Amino acid sequence: MIVGIDFGTTNSLVAYVDEALQPQVIVNERGARLTPSVVFFKNDRQVLVGELARSQALARPEQTILRVKRKMGTDHRYTIFGREYTPSEIGGLIFRKLKKYASDFLGEEVTHAVVTVPAYFDDNQRQGVLRAARIGGIDVVKLLNEPTAAALAYGVYERGRKLILVLDFGGGTFDITLMEYQEGLFEVVTTGGSTALGGADFDAVLARWVVETVREEKGVNLENDPVAMYHIFTTVERAKIDLSSARETTIIIPYIALTERGPVHIHLNISREQFERLTAPLFEQAFSLVEATLKEARVSPLQVDVVILSGGSSRLPLFQNTVRSMFSHAEFKAEVNPDEVVALGAAIHAAMLEGRLNHVELRDVLPHSLGVLDDDGCFVPLIERGTTYPTVATRLFTNTRDDQDQVVVKVLQEREGHLVSLGYFHFSSQRRWRRGEARLAISFIINGNGVLEVVAEDTDTQEVATLTITGSVFGMPDGEALVERRGTGLEVF
Numbered sequence: 103m104i105v106g107i108d109f110g111t112t113n114s115l116v117a118y119v120d121e122a123l124q125p126q127v128i129v130n131e132r133g134a135r136l137t138p139s140v141v142f143f144k145n146d147r148q149v150l151v152g153e154l155a156r157s158q159a160l161a162r163p164e165q166t167i168l169r170v171k172r173k174m175g176t177d178h179r180y181t182i183f184g185r186e187y188t189p190s191e192i193g194g195l196i197f198r199k200l201k202k203y204a205s206d207f208l209g210e211e212v213t214h215a216v217v218t219v220p221a222y223f224d225d226n227q228r229q230g231v232l233r234a235a236r237i238g239g240i241d242v243v244k245l246l247n248e249p250t251a252a253a254l255a256y257g258v259y260e261r262g263r264k265l266i267l268v269l270d271f272g273g274g275t276f277d278i279t280l281m282e283y284q285e286g287l288f289e290v291v292t293t294g295g296s297t298a299l300g301g302a303d304f305d306a307v308l309a310r311w312v313v314e315t316v317r318e319e320k321g322v323n324l325e326n327d328p329v330a331m332y333h334i335f336t337t338v339e340r341a342k343i344d345l346s347s348a349r350e351t352t353i354i355i356p357y358i359a360l361t362e363r364g365p366v367h368i369h370l371n372i373s374r375e376q377f378e379r380l381t382a383p384l385f386e387q388a389f390s391l392v393e394a395t396l397k398e399a400r401v402s403p404l405q406v407d408v409v410i411l412s413g414g415s416s417r418l419p420l421f422q423n424t425v426r427s428m429f430s431h432a433e434f435k436a437e438v439n440p441d442e443v444v445a446l447g448a449a450i451h452a453a454m455l456e457g458r459l460n461h462v463e464l465r466d467v468l469p470h471s472l473g474v475l476d477d478d479g480c481f482v483p484l485i486e487r488g489t490t491y492p493t494v495a496t497r498l499f500t501n502t503r504d505d506q507d508q509v510v511v512k513v514l515q516e517r518e519g520h521l522v523s524l525g526y527f528h529f530s531s532q533r534r535w536r537r538g539e540a541r542l543a544i545s546f547i548i549n550g551n552g553v554l555e556v557v558a559e560d561t562d563t564q565e566v567a568t569l570t571i572t573g574s575v576f577g578m579p580d581g582e583a584l585v586e587r588r589g590t591g592l593e594v595f
């Protein structure tokens with residue numbers, strides 16, 4: 103059975119397509135559908151992943167890792183109990199946990215999955231997620247773009263051309279993707295949004311309001327009390343969620359502080375209108391990001407055919423209502439649980455690959471150009487952005503100096519004028535080339551996951567070298583990149 107995995111910043115989910123061909127979320131050992139993407143190191147041998155790890159985050163932050171997805175494919179390192187871990191190794195622990203409970207639930211070992219990634223993830227980030235899955239014991243059959251998964255969950259793959267807007271409003275990010283769909287091809291037209299706007303910002307506004315009100319009414323400042331602030335944040339998040347279905351709620355926290363006059367309790371009523379007034383700047387920011395994304399693509403709201411909502415914060419009634427009125431001509435898709443829509447879409451794609459559901463051939467479009475750096479330091483693209491993949495491109499290169507027996511091939515991606523290093527390799531020859539004598543065929547192969555493999559062949563000797571991604575082209579550090587361990591030797595609970 104191939105499952106679908108939504109490896110999220112805040113929460114991760116596993117889903118599968120059942121015997122009745124319905125996509126279903128797999129519950130974890132606690133009976134929960136979402137597993138927090140949090141890793142807690144109990145000691146140097148044992149880690150907790152999920153809800154239990156999240157509840158330790160406050161008490162022992164130095165042993166807890168949150169939001170590792172944001173670090174995928176970077177050279178960030180975590181040092182815990184004196185040992186270094188790459189983001190992929192930490193992600194691998196989360197995949198191990200997901201694999202474990204999904205295997206228990208299905209009664210068979212889960213070994214293969216369709217794993218989702220944001221549409222804007224570049225080659226480094228995609229490679230990072232692939233490594234994390236592999237370390238966690240999962241073979242990735244396909245890396246699927248999250249907005250494409252959301253579209254699959256809504257069955258947006260009938261005939262005809264459609265312009266689809268996916269608004270993924272999560273805990274910490276707001277991802278906007280405009281896609282064009284035509285005969286199996288989901289083409290990302292543009293992506294926008296913010297990595298610094300999400301549900302947590304609404305919680306922060308409410309928490310500030312609570313702190314201010316307590317200061318005014320009781321003369322107590324809770325701001326510098328981390329335990330009180332933790333209780334306030336968890337309670338206001340619940341109140342915010344209540345206000346998506348109720349018109350009014352009460353924030354109650356007994357014994358939040360102790361003064362000479364006795365204990366201080368919080369008991370505050372708040373209405374949805376009041377909440378919406380307090381958080382109006384955040385809503386405005388969200389809507390202006392949607393407008394800016396459409397403007398960049400020179401698309402008017404009237405041209406959008408389908409609007410799909412995902413992410414927990416898309417349940418905010420003011421968000422839903424405003425988006426509905428902005429796109430009153432479009433088909434509006436918000437019935438599927440927005441926390442689950444991406445995982446369910448991944449499961450549907452998995453079942454298509456298994457031949458259990460009718461297959462829709464998915465092709466994606468490369469969001470950046472890929473190429474090499476020439477001797478003058480100029481970027482030479484081999485595959486231009488906008489190319490549909492899977493694809494292969496080959497180009498002949500030569501050497502630029504006499505008496506040369508080696509060339510260094512530096513592989514980069516370019517996006518909006520920024521060059522990002524993907525790696526480099528040395529191509530050595532048995533003999534010495536005169537200037538312009540070498541004939542090296544460099545091929546860039548992009549597989550269905552949007553991941554690049556680079557192969558260089560000396561066309562005279564048929565010697566072949568394959569790029570392994572280590573280090574950075576810029577500065578070319580001598581130090582070896584930390585070698586990732588397949589088995590970290592850690593027990594995951």
Ligand code: AMP
Nearest residue numbers: 112272273301302343346413414415417
């Ligand atoms: P996600 O990153 O997609 O898991 O979304 C998590 C965010 O959605 C958190 O900030 C939650 O507080 C928020 N959220 C979940 N349910 C609701 C709801 N019913 N109303 C408003 N926000 C919600």
